[in-house]
Amino acid sequence: MLKIKDLAVNVGAKEILKGLNLNVNAGEIHAIMGPNGAGKSTLSHVLSGKSGYDVTGGSITYNEKDLLEMPAEIRAREGVFLAFQYPVEIAGVTNVYLLKAALNAIRKHKGLSEVDAMDFLTLVKSKTKALDMDEKFLYRAVNEGFSGGEKKRNEILQMAMLEPQLCILDETDSGLDIDALRIVADGVNALRSENRAFIMVTHYQRLLDYIKPDFVHVLADGKIIKSGGAELALELEEKGYGWLEQA
Amino acid sequence: MSANNDEINNLLNQDYKQGFVTDIQADTFPVGLNEEVIAKLSKVKNEPEFMLEYRLKAFRHWQTMPSPDWAQLNIDPIDYQEISYYSAPKSKENAPKSLDDIDPEILDAYKKLGIPLAEQEQLAGIAVDAVFDSVSVATTFKHKLQEVGVIFCPISEAIREYPELIKQYLSSVVPVGDNFFAALNSAVFTDGSFVYIPKGVRCPMELSTYFRINASNTGQFERTLIIADEGSYVSYLEGCSAPQRDENQLHAAVVELVTLKEARIKYSTVQNWYPGDKEGKGGIYNFVTKRADCRGDNSKVSWTQVETGSAITWKYPSCVLTGDNSVGEFYSVAVTNNLQQADTGTKMIHIGKNTKSTIISKGISAGKAQNTYRGLVKVLKSAENARNYTQCDSLLVGDKCGAHTFPYVEVKQPTAQIEHEATTSKISEDQLFFCQQRGLSPEDAVSMIVNGFCKQVFKELPMEFAVEAQALLGLSLEGSVG
Numbered sequence: 145m146l147k148i149k150d151l152a153v154n155v156g157a158k159e160i161l162k163g164l165n166l167n168v169n170a171g172e173i174h175a176i177m178g179p180n181g182a183g184k185s186t187l188s189h190v191l192s193g194k195s196g197y198d199v200t201g202g203s204i205t206y207n208e209k210d211l212l213e214m215p216a217e218i219r220a221r222e223g224v225f226l227a228f229q230y231p232v233e234i235a236g237v238t239n240v241y242l243l244k245a246a247l248n249a250i251r252k253h254k255g256l257s258e259v260d261a262m263d264f265l266t267l268v269k270s271k272t273k274a275l276d277m278d279e280k281f282l283y284r285a286v287n288e289g290f291s292g293g294e295k296k297r298n299e300i301l302q303m304a305m306l307e308p309q310l311c312i313l314d315e316t317d318s319g320l321d322i323d324a325l326r327i328v329a330d331g332v333n334a335l336r337s338e339n340r341a342f343i344m345v346t347h348y349q350r351l352l353d354y355i356k357p358d359f360v361h362v363l364a365d366g367k368i369i370k371s372g373g374a375e376l377a378l379e380l381e382e383k384g385y386g387w388l389e390q391a
Numbered sequence: 392m393s394a395n396n397d398e399i400n401n402l403l404n405q406d407y408k409q410g411f412v413t414d415i416q417a418d419t420f421p422v423g424l425n426e427e428v429i430a431k432l433s434k435v436k437n438e439p440e441f442m443l444e445y446r447l448k449a450f451r452h453w454q455t456m457p458s459p460d461w462a463q464l465n466i467d468p469i470d471y472q473e474i475s476y477y478s479a480p481k482s483k484e485n486a487p488k489s490l491d492d493i494d495p496e497i498l499d500a501y502k503k504l505g506i507p508l509a510e511q512e513q514l515a516g517i518a519v520d521a522v523f524d525s526v527s528v529a530t531t532f533k534h535k536l537q538e539v540g541v542i543f544c545p546i547s548e549a550i551r552e553y554p555e556l557i558k559q560y561l562s563s564v565v566p567v568g569d570n571f572f573a574a575l576n577s578a579v580f581t582d583g584s585f586v587y588i589p590k591g592v593r594c595p596m597e598l599s600t601y602f603r604i605n606a607s608n609t610g611q612f613e614r615t616l617i618i619a620d621e622g623s624y625v626s627y628l629e630g631c632s633a634p635q636r637d638e639n640q641l642h643a644a645v646v647e648l649v650t651l652k653e654a655r656i657k658y659s660t661v662q663n664w665y666p667g668d669k670e671g672k673g674g675i676y677n678f679v680t681k682r683a684d685c686r687g688d689n690s691k692v693s694w695t696q697v698e699t700g701s702a703i704t705w706k707y708p709s710c711v712l713t714g715d716n717s718v719g720e721f722y723s724v725a726v727t728n729n730l731q732q733a734d735t736g737t738k739m740i741h742i743g744k745n746t747k748s749t750i751i752s753k754g755i756s757a758g759k760a761q762n763t764y765r766g767l768v769k770v771l772k773s774a775e776n777a778r779n780y781t782q783c784d785s786l787l788v789g790d791k792c793g794a795h796t797f798p799y800v801e802v803k804q805p806t807a808q809i810e811h812e813a814t815t816s817k818i819s820e821d822q823l824f825f826c827q828q829r830g831l832s833p834e835d836a837v838s839m840i841v842n843g844f845c846k847q848v849f850k851e852l853p854m855e856f857a858v859e860a861q862a863l864l865g866l867s868l869e870g871s872v873g
């Protein structure tokens with residue numbers, strides 16, 4: 145589904161990614177771990193098409209298409225979803241309005257008609273409930289006055305509604321208490337399917353206790369310096385990243 | 392991170408869709424202004440003697456007045472001798488007697504603007520007075536309104552047909568010498584709408600005037616007078632547009648509203664005059680005096696405005712809350728883009744006891760535009776327990792524009808309660824990227840955020856207008872992100 149080859153990215157004059165390789169197939173869950181400032185969010189942003197990043201080398205293909213050629217909104221409509229590390233607030237725009245607009249934009253891209261208003265409400269209410277969110281959140285402005293944990297849950301609600309193919313979760317677990325973590329993990333697990341893939345950026349083993357990854361990668365100094373199975377995360381928890389970086 | 396700001400600015404650069412010119416035969420006065428011109432104008436309009444006197448008095452007063460200090464606006468001096476004060480489409484008679492007498496080109500022009508005047512196509516539930524340059528060309532549903540005693544006609548007709556109402560109410564809210572433009576308007580106004588709602592009548596449909604400036608080098612000086620007699624209600628809509636021309640055109644209107652005991656007027660405007668091009672060339676100078684007098688106890692006036700057009704807007708729809716328990720409301724969205732300048736706001740003058748006013752102002756600036764809110768809340772000694780709530784929010788799109796807020800408060804009555812809240816926010820790149828990441832185009836994202844920002848005001852507009860206003864905002868912001 146996703147093939148990242150020798151990806152090199154600068155921000156201004158600073159090299160951040162320096163030849164990163166990663167292959168993700170449908171149905172897989174990849175965890176990306178690594179020290180602060182290693183370039184994990186940069187990778188997430190480059191995959192989702194945020195401006196301000198200069199791709200100086202390499203390529204990314206997504207479903208056999210050149211991902212880097214696509215504007216951000218086309219990537220989204222083609223199924224790339226980013227759950228943000230720092231979700232933004234939008235005053236005056238209700239959650240339910242945003243969800244409907246986003247869903248319809250994606251449906252239109254797929255050649256489907258606009259979602260029926262009643263069907264939409266039924267769907268959004270059931271997803272809200274599944275994430276243990278009060279329905280009132282639907283009618284509040286996007287993330288405005290939400291706690292850190294509520295914002296993260298709201299990202300997962302959007303993911304559940306839009307049913308993307310490639311889900312990128314950038315530190316979705318940070319700032320969640322243990323109950324919220326379980327709810328978010330349940331939300332992600334419910335979305336697992338053989339034609340959907342996940343890239344989960346995280347610092348902590350505890351998320352991986354709930355969502356078992358197929359692969360764990362360590363991103364440091366702009367590259368994947370080590371890849372392994374779920375057991376690599378446990379090793380990292382024990383030893384930190386130092387032993388890898390020196391190697 | 393200027394890359395995205397440039398994109399935002401591009402999104403805002405849309406084309407003006409109402410900029411066409413209608414090719415018709417017109418009777419137009421040569422440019423220039425003096426007492427003879429005024430006499431000629433009064434004669435063309437077949438006015439009774441008292442109107443000529445009224446106009447000349449206004450003109451003489453105007454000549455003594457200095458032109459206003461331009462507040463926050465940058466403006467070249469206007470040469471009032473270079474403007475023509477009258478332009479009317481030529482018709483078979485002096486005034487068209489029926490729709491058949493109207494030049495088909497004019498009917499077509501209104502149709503293009505979405506205001507069909509022809510009998511079979513008229514908008515359901517809305518009576519329209521169409522003002523083309525200096526004259527009213529058609530008023531629809533007139534007879535239906537007459538059945539319930541509502542008078543809705545061009546003001547020039549009211550001057551001839553209802554001189555007593557005119558004498559009693561004209562300039563009773565905005566005195567002739569009130570300000571420079573009001574004095575000029577009183578001297579030279581050519582047409583506009585007149586509304587009288589009799590006692591206890593709830594006007595059965597929305598009344599609407601559509602102003603269109605077509606001729607070049609003419610000013611439009613229209614005059615609107617709405618009287619809501621005791622216990623009556625009316626909702627009135629005002630729309631406007633003008634062709635795209637390189638030179639600036641002057642629009643100096645006066646609108647007076649009077650509510651007697653327990654009467655209510657809801658006045659909504661969607662202003663979309665030609666704003667000028669991206670370099671700031673051309674566009675309408677919109678200098679308007681709008682004022683309501685809540686003369687009777689328990690009466691109420693709501694002003695709702697969506698201002699997207701004009702090169703320069705200078706207007707402060709105001710309420711004089713004379714009657715006890717009277718209520719004034721002002722809901723405003725002002726969008727400025729490119730080199731547009733807007734200086735708008737309201738005045739709420741509390742005179743009666745327990746008077747209440749609400750001000751909700753939403754200013755949006757993009758490009759290099761400047762948007763100023765200027766408001767005055769004045770509570771006189773007599774206004775015991777007066778209350779005001781003011782909320783001014785500014786939204787900046789890009790980093791080359793400006794928003795300014797000047798709330799003035801003068802309180803002479805210690806029991807008054809005045810509340811003020813103000814915010815300034817920016818559409819950030821992060822918000823735009825977030826929306827794009829959810830599948831929305833940048834245009835739709837900006838439009839969604841802006842509409843969200845304006846929601847409090849849009850919900851005050853009549854249904855049809857709310858839809859139009861949203862579409863207009865979408866257009867105003869179209870092209871601002873790449």
Ligand SMILES: Nc1ncnc2c1ncn2[C@@H]1O[C@H](COP(=O)(O)OP(=O)(O)O)[C@@H](O)[C@H]1O
Nearest residue numbers: 155158160179180181182183184185186187196
């Ligand atoms: N917009 C930016 N301007 C300058 N430096 C940046 C910018 N974004 C990220 N960086 C730098 O790039 C490096 C990687 O950042 P990031 O991808 O956020 O790391 P991570 O998510 O792994 O903690 C850091 O050193 C960070 O300071």
Ligand SMILES: [Mg+2]
Nearest residue numbers: 184185229315
């Ligand atoms: Mg990060």
